[in-house]
Each structure stands twice: as structure tokens, then as C-alpha cells.
Amino acid sequence: LVRDPAHRVALGAEARSLGDRLERLLIGARFTPPDLRQLETTTGMSRARLGEVLGVLETEQRVVRIAPDLYFARGPADEARALLEAHCRTHGDVTAAAFRDVIGASRKFAIAFLDWCDRTGVTVRVGDLRKLRR
Numbered sequence: 001l002v003r004d005p006a007h008r009v010a011l012g013a014e015a016r017s018l019g020d021r022l023e024r025l026l027i028g029a030r031f032t033p034p035d036l037r038q039l040e041t042t043t044g045m046s047r048a049r050l051g052e053v054l055g056v057l058e059t060e061q062r063v064v065r066i067a068p069d070l071y072f073a074r075g076p077a078d079e080a081r082a083l084l085e086a087h088c089r090t091h092g093d094v095t096a097a098a099f100r101d102v103i104g105a106s107r108k109f110a111i112a113f114l115d116w117c118d119r120t121g122v123t124v125r126v127g128d129l130r131k132l133r134r
Contacts, residue, residue: 018045019053023062026073031080031105031113036069066116070109080113081122085132093129 026033057063064077087094100110117123123130
């Protein structure tokens with residue numbers, strides 16, 4: 001196989017428009033973004049098409065895949081991470097309930113985000129607590 005190192009996957013005009021719309025929806029929802037099922041309903045697009053476009057947006061670092069069916073826009077994900085790090089620096093650790101209160105979202109979003117932080121090396125889970133990975 002021959003591969004051009006400069007090659008990048010890019011969205012066509014219609015897909016770029018959908019990508020921009022998805023990003024706006026995720027930014028607007030901040031810490032409580034719609035899941036894929038809700039995005040299907042909102043956009044009228046198939047889950048497969050949404051997955052393709054969100055995959056390119058993830059490669060472009062415009063969105064972050066937090067869970068299999070949950071994406072955050074990059075800005076809110078970075079903001080939630082900063083809030084988590086600040087809380088842990090002040091208190092030493094964080095519970096899911098405390099983080100839920102910090103971001104003002106439901107437990108569903110707090111747990112998904114904390115699990116992502118564990119997977120990406122931001123935090124380490126110790127029982128019911130998360131601590132910053134040193």
C-alpha cells in the first residue's frame with residue numbers, strides 16, 4: 001500500500017455543514033450534550049452518518065468522544081477538565097457527586113466524563129474517589 005503522509009480526511013460541503021451544526025449543538029449544550037440518539041432525532045441523519053462526521057470532527061479535535069454514544073465539544077470538555085483539576089488541587093480528590101455539582105450536570109454526564117478522565121490519564125480512580133494522576 002502507498003500512503004501520502006500529507007493526506008487528511010476532509011468533509012464535503014454537505015458533511016461540513018452538518019459538522020458545523022453538530023459542533024454548535026454540542027457547544028450550546030455545554031456539559032449536558034445530546035447523545036447520538038438525540039442527535040439523530042434533531043438532525044434527521046442516520047447514526048452511521050453522524051458517526052462518520054463526528055469521527056472527522058474528533059480527528060480535527062473539534063469534539064471529544066467521552067463515551068460510545070456521547071461527545072462533548074472541545075471547549076466544554078477542556079473547561080470541565082480544568083474545573084476537575086482545580087477541584088482536585090483544592091480538595092485533593094473528587095467524588096462523582098461533587099463533580100456533578102461543580103459542572104451543574106446530571107450524574108450521567110459526570111460519571112461519563114470522569115470515566116473518560118480515568119481512561120485518558122487525567123485522573124486515577126481510588127474506590128469512589130478520583131485523584132489527579134501525578
